[in-house]
Amino acid sequence: MLQCHDARMTSYDTIDYTVAERIATITLDRPDRLNAFTVRMQVEMCDAFDRIDADDDVRVVIVTGRGRGFCAGADLGGGGDTFNTDAAGEGGAVSGAAPDPMEHRDEGGLLTLRIFNCTKPVIGAINGAAVGVGATMTLPMDIRLASTAAKFGFVFARRGIVPEACSSWFLPRLVGISQAAEWCYRGNVFGADEALAGGLVRSLHEPDDLLPAAQEIAREIADSTSAVSIALTRAMLWRMLGESHPMAAHEVDSPGIAYLGKSADAREGVVSFLEKRPAEFADTVSTDMPPHHPWWTEPGFRER
Numbered sequence: 001m002l003q004c005h006d007a008r009m010t011s012y013d014t015i016d017y018t019v020a021e022r023i024a025t026i027t028l029d030r031p032d033r034l035n036a037f038t039v040r041m042q043v044e045m046c047d048a049f050d051r052i053d054a055d056d057d058v059r060v061v062i063v064t065g066r067g068r069g070f071c072a073g074a075d076l077g078g079g080g081d082t083f084n085t086d087a088a089g090e091g092g093a094v095s096g097a098a099p100d101p102m103e104h105r106d107e108g109g110l111l112t113l114r115i116f117n118c119t120k121p122v123i124g125a126i127n128g129a130a131v132g133v134g135a136t137m138t139l140p141m142d143i144r145l146a147s148t149a150a151k152f153g154f155v156f157a158r159r160g161i162v163p164e165a166c167s168s169w170f171l172p173r174l175v176g177i178s179q180a181a182e183w184c185y186r187g188n189v190f191g192a193d194e195a196l197a198g199g200l201v202r203s204l205h206e207p208d209d210l211l212p213a214a215q216e217i218a219r220e221i222a223d224s225t226s227a228v229s230i231a232l233t234r235a236m237l238w239r240m241l242g243e244s245h246p247m248a249a250h251e252v253d254s255p256g257i258a259y260l261g262k263s264a265d266a267r268e269g270v271v272s273f274l275e276k277r278p279a280e281f282a283d284t285v286s287t288d289m290p291p292h293h294p295w296w297t298e299p300g301f302r303e304r
Contacts, residue, residue, distance in 0.1 A: 126146040
């Protein structure tokens with residue numbers, strides 16, 4: 001599993017991280033800059049997701065922003081060299097230079113790949129402006145809710161760059177190629193109503209109702225489902241988006257059913273249903289995942 005660091009960070013400067021009732025909440029915490037994205041924020045968010053995957057007490061993740069913005073995009077404090085990898089330093093929007101530009105790893109992509117590989121469901125509670133990387137970082141999140149005050153923008157063409165954070169893979173799969181192309185070609189900032197109509201978010205909420213709505217979904221998942229089932233289901237759903245034939249799913253769900261069918265959680269799921277009581281699932285992601293995970297989640301798994 002992709003991890004960003006060998007050891008956990010002891011404190012965060014650009015995000016706030018809390019866990020309550022088995023729900024982890026990551027709050028982007030640079031409100032004076034509308035939570036603009038920096039290298040430091042990428043490192044801290046990846047570290048938080050490493051922490052989430054290592055903590056069996058965390059069942060669901062919510063990502064939101066503090067203040068008026070969710071994330072206004074890359075911090076443009078570096079001026080014209082903001083996206084110049086030969087000039088930007090650790091405090092800027094992108095990291096330092098690589099000898100060969102093709103060797104540079106896009107910071108937004110490092111984050112979205114880390115979210116993609118998370119074993120817990122991720123809910124985006126988009127409270128305000130989500131522009132550039134502020135929009136693309138939400139794409140690998142499983143469920144996106146937005147405030148009626150939220151705005152979105154895939155503004156890369158208006159900044160002279162290209163869509164980043166793996167968004168050319170995620171966005172067309174979420175909203176369709178035509179809608180993805182229009183938003184990226186126009187590069188405009190659009191409102192929450194258009195995001196809802198285009199399928200980018202599942203629902204709109206008044207600002208004060210947004211986080212409670214996200215928490216309600218998170219609590220239902222945390223209280224009613226098997227952690228191992230959810231971890232495998234999340235990986236299967238996302239990775240099957242890139243497959244060309246349903247046989248790929250059959251090759252993965254067959255050993256999944258065979259393995260989990262013998263598990264304590266499967267027995268509890270059936271018995272609790274028959275006894276008409278809430279299930280008490282005890283299996284954990286850290287100890288009870290099947291042996292075919294995560295090898296099949298990686299590119300080229302059939303060649304192994």
